[in-house]
Each structure stands twice: as structure tokens, then as C-alpha cells.
Amino acid sequence: MSHPERANPYVSHQFETATQQREASILGMWIFLATEIMFFGGLFLAYTIYYNMYTDAFKEASQHLDVMLGGINTGVLITSSLTMAMAVWAAQTSRQKLLVLFLSLTLVLAFVFLGVKAVEYMHKFHDGLVPGALFTYDSPRRDQVQLFFFIYFVMTGLHGVHILIGIGVIAAILVMAIKGKFHAQYNNPVDVTGLYWHFVDVIWIFLFPLLYLIGRYLPGAH
Amino acid sequence: MSTNVQPHNGGGNPLYTANPDVVDMSNYLRAGHTLRSWLLTVDHKRIGLLYLISITFMFFLGGIFAGLIRLELMTPEGDLVSSSTYNKLFTMHGIVMVFFFLIPSIPAVLGNFLVPLMIGARDMAFPRLNLMSWYVYIIGAIFTMYAIVAGGVDTTWRFYTPYSTSFANTHVMMTALGIFIMGFSSILTGLNFVVTIHRMRAPGMTWFRMPLFLWAMYATSIIQILGTPVVGIAILLVGVERILGVGVFNPDLGGDPILFQHLFWFYSHPAVYIMILPGMGVVSEVITCFSRKQIFGYPFIAVSSLLIAFVGFFVWGHHMFVTGQSPYAGLIFSALSFLVAIPSAIKVFNWTATLYRGSVTFSTPMLYVFGFIGLFTIGGLTGLMLATLGIDMHVHDTYFVVAHFHYVMVGGMLLAYMAALHFWWPKMTGRMYPEGWGRLSALMVFMGFHLTFFPQFILGYLGMPRHYHTYPDEAGYQILHVLSTAGATVLGAGFLLPAIYFAWSFFYGKPAGDNPWLAKGLEWETTSPPPVFNFEKTPIVTEPAYNYSVHGDEVSEGSHVVAP
Amino acid sequence: MNEAFQMFPTQASTMASRVDNLMLYLLAVTVFFSVAIAVVLIVFAVKYRKKSDSDVTPAIHGSTLLEITWTVIPLGLVTVMFFWGANVYFDQMYAPANSMEVFVTGKQWMWKFQHPNGKREINELHVPEGRPVKLIMASEDVIHDFFVPAFRVKMDVMPGKYNTTWFHATKTGEYHLFCNQYCGEDHSRMVGKIIVMKPEDYEVWLAGGTRNESPAATGERLFTQWACNTCHEGGRDARGPILAGVPGRNVILTGGVVVVADDTYLRDSILNPAARVVDGYQPIMPTFKGLLSEDQVMSLIAYIKTLDDTGADTGTKATTGAAAGFTAAPPPSPVDGVTSVSAVAGDTTTTAPTISTNPTDAGTTAQAETTP
């Protein structure tokens, strides 16, 4: 009993055709992104409830976030989204050198993002804004400000972990791209990694205004 | 998600390339005898068996905890174990049973085994992801086992804050990590099923020709995908709050413990539908086969599975009527909880109608299904009592609730799981289980179950709270507890029996042939145990599911599978 | 009171019979459908059992009419359950206006009660028969749950906010009090007794024994001791809002958000003053968290409720013979002022710090920000 031979060597044994395999992997990634939407959703729920309860404290706490670094990070992540999209395009059109270039650019930008994020965290550490024992910030709304920073650290921390996972996956794809594995007939992994990376960018697109930009118009806000 | 890239000669899978000459591809059980061939398999059937072994172990572990609880409650005073040990016992009973047995059981064992077979595919959409989901389950189980061995956890299976975050000093972190990891196994299984059912159906297998078991698996997977991450984030927040000392659920910071309950129950109520929907899928398969009749109202049963999956997400607030949740939110949740009961009622009526003018045989799967329908009806209707606002104020978190969810989970889910195991055992192992012992176990389980959990309804309405190590020694509490403990022993024996004769029949059972029940369905079209790639040629489906009635009992050759 | 075996717990409150009647209706539906399905199942199984191997069964695909009937009928039954349940629920959640208020504090593995005249009890609560008793409950550590099966009363006792429940005892005697929400090691020992007495006996008991300051009096003492009056009294230009008549009414916060000033808001304003500042005032009030115990906060709130609308601090007030049913006039007690039964019209379930309505609410116009 030999299972039917495959015309296309790049189709796994359980699939009939390349299209079926490609659509399955894309559908699989989108369903995984649905779970990520619900995962971050729990945090957005906590943010929404407490923002409405303690609006003033959240606005006061948001002053202590550095909009400049946040803005730079948003720019970095959007650029990395562009380079990732170009990488997918390069893979689809069998331009291997460009694929390697764009993937490397995306990796570099990802590291820059983490670097800026580390700098921000160090500032918070020095200002005593890390929730828990190290929280030395004092004002009438001290407790709710600590609540804000708890949500801030969980959200951006979780997002940072997803960036790390993304770096791991893109590095793996880069290695395989250098070995010339991806071309027009077979580029699912690049496509799927692109989906994941753009999703991480979308999460940051929401995090930035929600955390960094509330209450900036208040007089005296730096 | 990335597929393998080596040129294909068996899918680049270690199982086949290891020693291609000796591998017997005609029987998945004999395709490789090394431990490595089992532990690195990507064959959905073998992964199904791996899950079967691991969750059976978990079931008996949870059963031991249950036995100890029942023994302790024989007497009003807490004289068997200390209070903290008792608290750990019911917490671990809850965690092991819910997260490590009920949620994975039918989806991971039978779903893994049957979904590709039933849709005429060679394997799951992502075989290696499927194996990864088993390993993630095992890692999660190891963390939780360590927590149990190292001293247990006493926060109840719900981890309510602020007890779980600031007051519990048992192994909460380790258990939370175990459950967090186990959640991914549930997500990966669900993801695999949805993609497989969408993308890999055999030619001609349209949605409304699929067996109802697949509809149930599809609906279950939707819940697993959309619900599990939310409990993941809830447990993550509890973990971070335990580390930092402060958190979003901390009342000192103006946080609100009820927010944790919202996040927790948003998953945990749909989780009870993760547990019962697969059982309903099994009942549709078994009742048609043993009454030799078309299912009654196929579209209604199919759609009601999806309805349960979606409306199930709107009702979680009925767990929180007494927490000071706003009465108006209580109104919304109570109304929607009644709505979600309707599809379950439709299913039960349709199953009963299927028997009309059928040719009913009483083999073990059918007996278990009769038990299911009887007990699930009582469980469902008592659920209505808990959804009624006025009554829930009295019976919330009493033994009435304990009885209700045991009626639905043990009476419904576990009996359906037993029916499924008996029904597909010949297909999985190629051997028959001993019929007489099977019927005896069905009867023992049914009787033992009633004796255990019916008294708890009365106990609950009398006001005995849950999680109580000691109880007042008057007003008739003790009589009911003694009855319940007696029932528990019969129930325990009833469940030990199948374990013994299944193990025996795996080696010594008489060969079962390809289709011992003359059942319809693609999985019965192939040999049993099935070959590694399930089908000689991808079958082409031409007739609707459960096409029993037209041909009566003689199976006309090839009428089902069109040989090209 | 271990009478013969009983299916329903004793009905010792007005709510008990209403919950039991509702339960009987649902029990009837459950028994009917369970028996009906079991019977139909057995009849079909026996009548249509397999006669021979060549049975030919009819290909019945279903009947939409039947499907509609067994969707509409359960829907009807279920709707009745919902409305009847909601009706009973709303009476359980909202206490009658003239209830006697008792402060309840749940603490890991004990109950502390505080009567309106200041009498304190541990794990035992003496209440008069024939009169609604409203319990204002808070927890000092984890979530507990006040559950009296005989009254069909159950309400969680949450840390960080007040939950209220009420009962109107109709039969004298002793009834079990259970903690119904898992709260740690001795959760099953956190039980108590509710002793329902004749109104006359209750008064005698209330007057006898050691008696402490009434919560309102303690509140007044604390109000001066912690210099609350320096900001919250005096004319319009006082630095803090005037508290007379505030409980129960709507309060406009900075940013135009409107909040009901229930007990939880008052408690929050004492322990978390800057969280929700009244419009037109600065968040300069220091927090009293850690300085005031749960009981002291309750006393302060009891005192604030006694402040009369006319702004003057009238201290003690004659008891308003509030409930029509309750006639016995309490004997003049020498030590402290006669307690006043604060009748907060339709007092609500005081619950978590209510979410201030979304600023984009059409109703409230956005006021200019006046934060520091």
C-alpha cells in the first residue's frame, strides 16, 4: 500500500495540493491570532474598567511615561512591519537576496524596539514607578497610579515577550532563507511569520495611545 | 505551523524514515514498536492513544481524591484529615478532574482518533502541532503533579482572589503555571480540529453530510480557541500579583476581586460546554447506530451545537449572582442562561425521537447513552433552577450546585465518554471488549451515580455549603452524606471495571473485524485498526450521514465508497 | 431543632416561602420532563427493540413542526421562570426602607456584628422577630459569604466594598449562619447563630449587658478626633464638601461624572479620597487607610448619615418610629443618645466603587478640568 505520490515535493503527506496546504497554514495562524486577541483582550478589559473608574489617576500616571520614547518605538515597529511585508513580497517573487535583507532589517528593528523598551523600564525603575515593593511614587492618588503601572507593566511586558518570540521565529526563518528554502512555490513559513509580526505591531498600535497619550493636554503636563 | 520541507517520502517524519523496510503500514498499532516510534509519532491515532493513557491516569488520581473527600464527610466532625488537608483534597480533585480529565477527554482522545477518519483525511492539518499539544499537556501535568506532591494547593479550583493572591500560602504559583501551560494544549487541539474540518474534508463531504460528532468537535474547538486565552490571562494576572504583592484584583489598590471572577467565568462557563458538547456528539453517533435509524432532525442538532458554543459565551454571570454584581447585570445573565438551555433541550428531544420505529439493540454503548440522556436531562433542568435568580440566592455554592454539575459532568460527560470508548474500541484496537462485563459496568455506574449525587440535591437545598470540612450534626445532614459515600464506592467500582476489561481485551479480546456494529460513517469504511494513512484511496462521499434506514442491515458492497 | 427529616429547611423569614414556592414550580417542571423523557425512552426502546436482523427502519428525517413545538414550549416555561425569579430576586436584593441596620464585619473565620445602639456581638446575632433587618457587610481580608438557610438569605461579604442584604424574621428560634464562600483553612468553622427573639425580649436583651457607644456617637467622636470638621464644616467656603444629606444622593465628580453617594463611595472617600473627588474641590484630603479600622469607618459613615439636611450637626436625634409595624418604643437609655434609625429612601445595594458614567455621556456637559 503506497500512499499516492505527490507531484509537488513541498506538500506534506496529509495534504492533497499546495493550495490546500497554504490555506490551512494561513487559517491556522489566523485562529492562533484570534486566541492572541482574546489573550490581550483580558488586559484591555482590565484597562477599560479601571480607566473609567479612576480616570484622573490614570491621566496623572500617564504623565510619567515618556512620549518621545513611546513615539520612537511606534515608528520602529511600523517600519519593521514594512520590512516584514517586503520580505513576504520578496519570498513570493523568489528574490532571495532581498528576502534575506528585509528579514535581517526586521530583526534589527525588533532589537532596537526592545532596546528602547529596556531604556524606558530603567527610567521607571529609577523613578520608583515599578509596582510592588519598589513603588516610591507619592501623591494623593498613589494607589490608583500604582494600579495603572501594574497594568502598564503587564501589557507592555507581555507585548515584549511576544516581540522576543517573534525575534526567535524570524531568526529561524532567516536561517532557512539563507539556505535558499523559500521561493515562489514554497513560502508559507515567511507568510505566516509575517502575519504574526503584523499582529504584534497592531497590538502596539493600540497600546501606545491607550497607555502613553491619555491626559497629555492637561496644563502642566510635561 | 511551518510544514516540513524535505522532499516527501513519508512526510519526513522520523517514524517512517527511521527504518522504512520493517515498518508495517497496514496497521497503525504495529507501525513501529520502539518507544521512540510512540513518543515521536505524528499519527493522530497514536496521539489519541497517548492521550487515552495519560488522562486515564489523571481520572483515577482525581477519583482517589474524591474517595477521600467522601470518606471524610461520612462524619460531621472533621476526623479523617485536618481542615487544610481537606481543603487541598477538594481543590486538587477539582483541578485534576476539570483541567486534566474532563476538558481533554473526548476531544483529545476520540477527537484526535476520529476526526481525520470521519472526514476521510490522511491525518490532522498540523500533525506535529498535534504531538506538541500532547507534550504541552504532559508538561502542564508535571507542574501540577509536582505541586500536589510538594504539598498541594487549597484555593479551590477557581483561584478566587484575594485569597489566591494574598492569603494562600500553598503551591498556588506552581499549580497556576501547570494550568496555564495546559491551556495551550487545549488551544492547539482546538486549532487543529477547526483547520482540519475546514480544509481537509473528503470530496463530497459537505457540511451537512458530516457526522454530528464532527459538528460537536467543531463547536467545542471554537470554545477552546476563544475561551482558553481569557483564563490564561486571568491566571497570569494572579501569578504576577503574587510575585509583586500588588495587582489589579487587590482591594487595597482600589482593584476589584469581582473583575477576576468575570475573567475566570468568561472561560469557565463555556468550558463546561467544552466538556458536554463532545458527549452530545457521541450520543448522536451511538443512538443512530444502535437503533438502525436516521438521526431525527439532523440540521437542528447540528446547528444547536453551534448555538450552544456561541450563546455559551454570554451567560457567565450566573456564577456571580451573590457576589454583589449589579442586579441588572444579573437580569441579563439570567435571561441568557435560560436561552442557552433551549438547544440542549432540542437535542434531547431529537435523540429520543430517533428511537421511534427503530430496531434498538442494548449493547453497552447504548446502555451508557440511555444513562446519559436520563442523567443529563435531570442535570440540565436543575441547571435551570440555578439560573433562576430567586433560587440561586439560596442554593448558590451549596451541595445543590455540587449535585447539579456532577449530574452534568459525570452523568452526562463521563457516561458519553464510556459509551464512546466502548463504541469505537473495536475500531481503535481491532478487538472486542467483553459485552457482559460492559453491561454490568453500565448498570453499576448508573445505580452508583444516583445513590451518590441525588442525596446531595436535598443536602444542598437544606443549606449545606460547599467546601465544608465539618457540618452541623443535626437536621438530617449526616444521613444524606452516608448515602452519598455509599454511592461513591459503587460508582468507583463501576469505573474500575471498564479499566480492567479494556486492558484485558487490548491483548486477549476476540478480533472485531472492520465494522462489528455495521455502523455508517467513513471511519467504519476502513480496516480496524486503521492503516497508518487511514484509507487506501481518499473516499468520495455520496450519501448523507447515518444512512441506516434505506439499506436495512445488509451492507451492499461499495454503495458508500465509490471505487474509482 | 432537629425535627424529623425534612426536605426543605424551616421557613423562618418572609422570603423563605416565596423562594420555596418558586422552587416547587421548577421542581414540578424538572420532575415532569425527567419522567416524561425517561418513560418515552423506555417505551420506544422496548417497543422498537430489534426483532430480526433484517429489520427495515423508515427513513424519518425529522419534522419541523415537532421541532418548533419543543422549542416554543420550553421557551414559554423558561420565560415564566425568569420573570418570577427576577421578581423574587429584586425583593431579596433591595431592603425595605424601614429596616433596622446592623453592621457586619467578616474576618478570617469569625463574624462581628454591631447593633444600631452600639451593642457588639461575635458569631451570634440577636434580632427582633417581625421586623426587617438590613445588614451592611464588609470583609477585612478575603471574600466571605453571609448565608442563613432558614431565611434563604445569601450575600457575599467582599473586601473593599459594602454589600447589603436583608431578612424579615417571622419565627423565633436559633438558626444556622454559614460562611458560604471558601475563605481559607477554617472556612467550615466560620459558622454562627441567628437568634430571633420576641421584640420585647429583644429590647430587654439590647438594653442589658455591657453597652458601648452607638456607632453614630463613635463616628462623631472620630469626626472631631481626626479633625474632619476642620474641612467638612463651616460655611460654603469650607475646603471639603459639606457632608449633611449627602448619603444616597447623586454627587458630581470632577470631569462631570455623576455617582450615587452610597456607603461604598463614602468608605472610598475616607480610604481613597483622591480617587473620586467632588467637583469644585481639590484632592487635598489625606488618606486614612491604615489609620481607621473597618468598624471605625462604619461608625463614621453611620455618623455622617445622622447629619441633618439643615447643615447643623444635630448629633443625637429622637428615634423616628420608622416602621409602621414596629411599635414598641425603646426605653430611654441613660448612656448614649437614642439611636436614630436612618431611613435612607430605597437604599441601594452598596457595591463596588461605581464606575463613573462615561464622560462622553450626553447628559453631563464637560466641565473645564480643575485639577492642580
Place this chain on the structure above:
Amino acid sequence: MDAPPMQAYGSSEGAMDTTPNHQKREKHDAHHGDVHHITSPWVYLAVFVALVIGTIITVWVAFHDFGMWNKPIALGIAVIKSTLVVLYFMHVRHSGRLTVAVIVIALAMLSILIAFTASDYLTRGSKNIFYNEDPPAAGAAHDPATVPVP
């Protein structure tokens, strides 16, 4: 090669459509251009520029007081930016209805979670609207269960 699609014989439901699903889809894709749509780099650049502009506008808006409209504007721009990313960077523009369904269902479920939880927080502590200002005193005639005090 795969089994050629055969018309089933003698099936009662008229011509049985047995062409394998995936082959139908390939025919569907075929006339759609090559195997699957490739978005041109210019589209990517345009979306990138739009995203950068969007970010700048968001930051500018944040530093100016629009009263209660600050939050909705910020969220609106974020939604527009993420829709752009999803449609063009993630090729949802050219993928089938199933992908769109997955996204819509996930977002719907998230909004259910937020809406129902918010319904609890928004209506907490509100008055009992089903009775007039004073729910009936316990002794009133309405309350059938009042036991006459002996």
C-alpha cells in the same frame, strides 16, 4: 494523479457534486491570477506612510484638549491604522471569507466580554427601578408572607 472526479451513479438527490473541494478552489483561484495574489511593494509603502502620518496625528491630538472627544479620536485613529495593517500587510484584502470570519468572530467575542462586564460595573449601586422610591415596607399588605405578630 488524484482520482478523476466521477459522477456518482443512481444517487437519488440528482447530480451529486463530487468534484473534490480543493480542486474546485484551485479552479476558482486559477482565474484569479497566479496561485495567490501578490501585493505590490508600492501598496506596502503607501500603507507605511499612512501609518506614520496616523501616529503623528494621534500624538498631536493627544497634546490638545478636545474635551471628551480625546479618547474616541485616539481610538478611532488606532482602529484605522490597524485596519490598514490587517487589510494590506496581512493580505486579508485578498484572502477568503473564512479568514474575515475568524477575525470578526474574535473581535465580537472580545466586545461581548467587555460589554457584559461593563454592564455590571455601569449599573452597580443604582436604585431599584422596579419599585417607586420606597419598596413596600415589610408589614405592608403587598407582602403576603408577613406573619401577624402574635
